[in-house]
Amino acid sequence: MKVVTIKNFAYYIRRYIAALTVYVLLFALTIVLIVPFLQMLSTSFKPAEEWFSTSLNLIPTKPTLENYEIALSQIPFFRFFLNSSIMTAGVTVGQIIIATLSAYSFSKLRWPGRNLFFWIIVATMMMPAEASLVVRYIMMVRFNWVNTYLALIIPLLGTGFTTFLLRQFFLNVPDELIEAAIIDGCRRIRILFVVVIPLAKAGIATGTIFLALKTWNNFLWPLLVTGTDEMSTLPVGLQKFVETSLGQNYIAWGPFMAMSTLVMAPMIILYLFARKTFIQGISTTGLKE
Numbered sequence: 001m002k003v004v005t006i007k008n009f010a011y012y013i014r015r016y017i018a019a020l021t022v023y024v025l026l027f028a029l030t031i032v033l034i035v036p037f038l039q040m041l042s043t044s045f046k047p048a049e050e051w052f053s054t055s056l057n058l059i060p061t062k063p064t065l066e067n068y069e070i071a072l073s074q075i076p077f078f079r080f081f082l083n084s085s086i087m088t089a090g091v092t093v094g095q096i097i098i099a100t101l102s103a104y105s106f107s108k109l110r111w112p113g114r115n116l117f118f119w120i121i122v123a124t125m126m127m128p129a130e131a132s133l134v135v136r137y138i139m140m141v142r143f144n145w146v147n148t149y150l151a152l153i154i155p156l157l158g159t160g161f162t163t164f165l166l167r168q169f170f171l172n173v174p175d176e177l178i179e180a181a182i183i184d185g186c187r188r189i190r191i192l193f194v195v196v197i198p199l200a201k202a203g204i205a206t207g208t209i210f211l212a213l214k215t216w217n218n219f220l221w222p223l224l225v226t227g228t229d230e231m232s233t234l235p236v237g238l239q240k241f242v243e244t245s246l247g248q249n250y251i252a253w254g255p256f257m258a259m260s261t262l263v264m265a266p267m268i269i270l271y272l273f274a275r276k277t278f279i280q281g282i283s284t285t286g287l288k289e
Contacts, residue, residue, distance in 0.1 A: 042057070042060060044068070044254060044261045047064050051253040074255070080236070083226075086153075088216045092212045095156070098157060099165075103162075107170035108170060108191075136221075140155065147227050152225065165207050165210075166200065166207055170203075177199075235263065238260065238263055
């Protein structure tokens with residue numbers, strides 16, 4: 001039978017207080033993050049007379065879908081949605097393919113200058129994307145790609161973060177498995193698909209979700225390289241919706257929040273479907289050097 005001493009009792013009290021403090025802070029942070037989202041969702045269903053209410057009322061007194069009807073009628077939402085979907089799918093798939101191949105090369109293949117080139121790629125993560133914005137735009141003009149899907153997708157395919165992320169996962173794949181596959185006669189490219197990728201699928205899923213979220217919410221680049229509603233994406237469409245509202249001397253908060261909800265919905269649905277793999281990938285992110 002274990003004897004509880006004063007020293008042990010004090011130790012357990014400190015642990016309890018520390019754990020309680022962490023849970024309280026996490027709960028407070030959760031409230032800070034989720035309340036604005038709930039307020040946005042609530043306002044999207046509120047009638048006009050409740051838009052400017054100063055009370056934190058999350059339940060509309062008279063719920064209505066009129067805000068969504070207004071939002072969908074003022075801008076070509078479905079065209080913007082199609083453009084955002086094509087851009088997000090193209091950039092995400094392209095980056096994952098390129099990052100998977102490069103991360104495999106940097107982690108499991110031996111070639112001169114491998115580490116030097118890897119750290120050069122990592123160094124690009126320190127440079128703000130805005131620093132290369134003008135150069136990339138000039139390239140799009142010279143290629144005559146402005147206002148096309150090529151301009152929305154091709155310049156965003158290069159990434160240092162995804163390569164770094166996947167390399168860390170690939171480093172955790174035991175070299176013994178790769179050596180055994182080589183002895184069995186597997187080629188390097190086949191080893192990638194039958195050994196490395198299945199063991200690092202959580203990392204690939206995590207990178208995919210990060211890329212999809214970042215690309216879907218990208219505002220500055222689509223604004224720069226698109227000039228018509230035919231090629232605009234949802235974030236740009238949201239800005240155009242605000243400009244339309246300002247032409248009426250006030251912002252229609254109900255339709256604006258409805259539009260914001262529609263823009264966020266696809267990424268929320270994506271996260272709900274992939275949350276288990278995403279959490280697994282975050283919790284097991286490789287840190288091996």
